[in-house]
Amino acid sequence: MSTHTKTTSTGIPGTIRKLAVPIILVWVAYTAAVNLLIPQVEKVGMANAVSMSPQDAPSVIAAKRMGEKFQESKSDSIAMVVLVGDHPLGEAAHRYYQTLIDKFDADTKHVEHVHDFWGDMITAAGVQSSDGKAAYVQLNLAGDQGSTQGNHSVDAIRTIIHDTPPPPGVRAYVTGPAPLTTDSLEASDRGMIKMTVVTMIVITIMLALVYRSISTVLLILAVVGIEMGAARGTVAVIGHLGLMDFSTFSVPLMTALSIAAGTDYAIFLIGRYQEARQNGEDPEAAYYSAFHGVGHVILGSGLTIAGAMLTLRLTRLSYFNSLAYPSALALIIVVAAALTVAPAILVIASRRGLLDPKRMMKTRGWRKVGTATVRWPKPILAAATSVVLLGLLAMIGYKTSYDDRRYIPDNVPANIGYTAAEKHFSTARLNPDIMTIESDHDMRNPTDMIVLDRIAKALFRIKGIAMVQSITRPLGSPIAHSSIPYQISMSSVPITQNLQFLKERVGDINTMSDDMGAMIASMTKMQALMVKFSNSMHTTVGSANNMVDSAHRSVADMNTMKATLDEMRDNIANFDDEVRPFRNYFYWDPHCFNIPACWGMRSAFDAMDGVDKFSDNMAALQTDMTAMVDGMNAMVNGMADIDTLAPQMVAQFGPIISTATTMQNTLQTIHSSFTGLITQMQQMTDTATAMGEAFDASKSDDYFYLPPEVFANPDFQKGLKLFLSPDGKAARLII
Known part of the structure; x- marks a missing residue:
């Protein structure tokens, strides 16, 4: 092994080498604290999630x-x-x-x-x-x-x-x-765990294949674990304090970036260290060579990626701008860990030879690639560009899809509900577009209903629109009976309904004519009877006058007889006064009734006393006869009046019968005229009714009109509450 050493052992690398163990302990403690004392970043993300819809859209x-x-x-x-x-x-x-x-x-x-x-x-x-x-x-x-x-x-x-x-x-x-x-957010959270596990497995396999050293793989995974844990924990703390908004989508991106960047930076550092060791440097010199060789690369790469992530804040869609701060902060934490804890672990591991290369690095192939690129730059560029263009050919068939259901599992509750509903409804039925129309006045009137229906009709005729629901077509088709032809036909409905009553009343006119004919016949008979009555009354009045004259004569004779009787009574009274002593004898003798002559005389005197009673009775009879004659005079006078009026009554029957006959003829004329008129009216209403029924059955959206009285209908008012705002100045159409 070479004895070459790095002369520079001061500055940041030197400090990290001296404080390697405390740095590792601090990072481990920090990572544990932010992950154990604070809820996991997934939960924090759910608690601080922002809307996915751009508020200015x-x-x-x-x-x-x-x-x-x-x-x-x-x-x-x-x-x-x-x-x-x-x-x-x-x-x-x-x-x-x-x-x-x-x-x-x-x-x-x-x-x-x-x-x-x-x-x-x-x-x-x-x-x-x-x-x-x-x-x-x-x-x-x-x-x-x-x-x-x-x-x-x-x-x-x-x-x-x-x-x-x-x-x-x-x-x-x-x-x-x-x-x-x-x-989709919950599915993202569940996928995050799977993604992390799979990623770590793939990284482990790749590191094992490259380094063929369990210790090297475990140390790299330890570095990546600390970097990822610290980054996730720091973001969770900031989010938990409410200092940063982010969506659930920030968590998987942040985690993926932390794993990727942390792995890359660890590979940079260890790769450079092993390269220095193969070049003959001792572990300490190799450490400094590695740090000085990749430190600035790690810093520049991390800050570049963090800055790029921050630019997402300039986007409008919350899907993107909510990724900026969490991802940038996570990258900064990863860079900080890659420049501190990773070198510290490298120092501890290098002292025990855990990171020394197990085999010589093969660089000959890469040198050939580099030599070819330098020698033939244009052909290499052309070839690389051709490959890129081949990849771009796939963009020709690319179609943008806004169906979020295609990007989440089929077994999530919302997708299960959609699948069940689509067996009975169209896809658009559960995700309709809604158009809002505003006005500066209340639109609950016939005029604006026509305008709203024209808008709905124009929308329905756009290709791709299956149904439009609005106040004028709440079920998707025009309101029943809302066409002008139908409403015109409805104006004939009262006429049609009244025609039956009119027919019955015209029949009553015919009955009246018949009754009038019967009355005329009765009046004609009555006229004949009145003529007979008048003649009989005239005869009766003549007889009554004769009878009254006879009665007057009888009264006169009775008066004469009464005067004669009174004179006879007076004479008998004078005689009675002269012979009263002689008369008393016949009344005083108790045996008079046994003596015929005595009793005869007494009876004669009694008869003389009866003349006086007869005179009194004759006076009463005279009074009664006078009263009877007066009554007969009054009766005859009344009969004379009847005799005078009866011809006048007979004379009135002629004009009455004539007038009644004229009325009968008029009624017959009215009956005949109205019968023909009813037939014509029925023919007219039948045509209008058929026209209205044809337009109504066709559900044509032409000639729409709602009369004012419809707005007072309770059922229509329910529709107004659903499709028009409370003040009537806004209407919505469900498309």
Whole structure:
């Protein structure tokens, strides 16, 4: 072995050589502390994850503005809960769905809004599959996609689904953009462990093949382990303190860079050391040769890579700019460890000859390559460029894909949900585009509905768009009965409905005509009877007048007879006064009734007393006869009035019958005219109805119009709440 030694043993390499053991102990202690006292960087990354969506991207701005206008959410995080059944979803599935909706509404910390379409029969068809075996509900979650809060919201939804068992034959899946992002982060974490293990195995195999020394391999792995552990731990500490934001994607890149850079720098140092030893230098001189030979290379390489990683901060996408600080910091830690702990381990190992080369290094082949490159630079450059161009040919068939599902395992929950849902829905159904339209006025009026429908119609006609849902077509097709021809035909519906009543009333007119004819016949008979009555009354009045005259004569004769009777009564009274003593004899004698002559005289005197009673009775009869004659006079006068009125009544029957006959003829004319008019109106309405039914059945999106009264319809108001903002100044279309 040569006795050549390195004369320079001061400065940083000398200090490291003198303090090798403390440096190793410090690095080991530091690495252990930052990994044991602080959560692992994967957990810190999950706790401090930033959104994967660039906040200045138009789509993100539009999504958040829509959430603000509709007062639904403040994030861009959307999840879908899909229900899939072995058979068409029934009442049990609806009850399970409603239970989930109630729990989602109650979890205001993680769920900002629930788009409950399936809970209303009016809008259920919009989120139900055509076979009836699947339905979904869209949730706006708290926190942006990929952020810590967004991931916690996804976990909360999955917890609700896990804690709420579905009915037999029904399965529930949580999928959509936000769960897919969360699953991709978790898959990245799981892949990180596999990547690290596989990488270390590959590195071990490669080192063993190159150095063919277990001690050399183990020492290099120890250096790499300390560098990687220190880098990961330092980043975890900074992230845990909230001084740096990073995504879960920062962890695998940072780890890979730490392993790669740490391995390279260790190989640089040990390779240079072994080269110096083969050149005859002693271990100490070889150490200094190695440090001075690769120290500046390690520093320059590490800082270059760290600076390159820092430039990622200038990018807009969070996928990239969140990689900058963690990766740059990790590279700085790796460089610091490569320039301190790696030389320190080299010093300790060199003292025991653990890193001495086991065989001579073969450099002849590499010298030939270098000689050829120097001698024929242009041909070598051309050949190398040709190889590069051959590789670039693969770019011709390259197509950019934005489908994140292709880059994560099929067995993650979000992909399982997508696969189950796509058996019943199209892929775009669970990942729709949403267009928001804003106005400076309330658009809940017929005019703006026409404008919104024209926009939806124009979108639908773009190639590649399968369906557009909006307030004018909530189920993807135009609202039933919303075409102008149909509404015109609907204007004839009241006429059609009234035609039946009109037919019945026209039939009543015919009945009235018949009844009028019967009344005319009755009035004609009545007229004939009245004529007879008038003649009879006239005869009766003449007879009554004669009877009254006779009565007057009878009263006059009775008055004469009454005067004669009164005179006879007075004379008899005078006679009675003269013979009263003689008369008393006949009343005083108790035996008078036994003496015929006495009793006869007494009876004669009694008869004379009866003349006085007869005179009184005649006076009463005279009074009664006078009253009867007066009554007969009044009756005759009344009968005379009837006799006068009866001809007048008979005279009125003629005009009445004539008028009634004219009315009957008029009714018959009206009946005939309206019967023909009804027939014509029915023919007109039949044509309009057929036109309206044809346009409605065709579901044509031409001639769209909603009348003002539709906006008061409770069912339509439900649609307004779903597709228009509360103030009516914003509308959304689901594409």
